[in-house]
Amino acid sequence: MSNVPMAALAPLVLVALCFVGFCWYDLSRSRVRYLPRWLWAIVCLISIPLGGIVYLVVGRDGGVERG
Numbered sequence: 001m002s003n004v005p006m007a008a009l010a011p012l013v014l015v016a017l018c019f020v021g022f023c024w025y026d027l028s029r030s031r032v033r034y035l036p037r038w039l040w041a042i043v044c045l046i047s048i049p050l051g052g053i054v055y056l057v058v059g060r061d062g063g064v065e066r067g
Contacts, residue, residue, distance in 0.1 A: 031061035
């Protein structure tokens with residue numbers, strides 16, 4: 001791992017952070033299933049990218065909440 005330059009890892013880190021940000025934005029606007037919102041947010045953050053994928057496939061209800 002010490003042979004890999006940090007500049008090569010920077011795009012992967014940026015994509016991962018953007019994906020978590022997208023999941024959190026979608027989480028704030030959509031209805032959720034099976035878990036409370038705060039728990040889905042933690043799942044998305046702790047297990048990148050699997051947590052976000054599971055949220056988008058399983059935890060999202062598909063409807064948009066109306067204020």
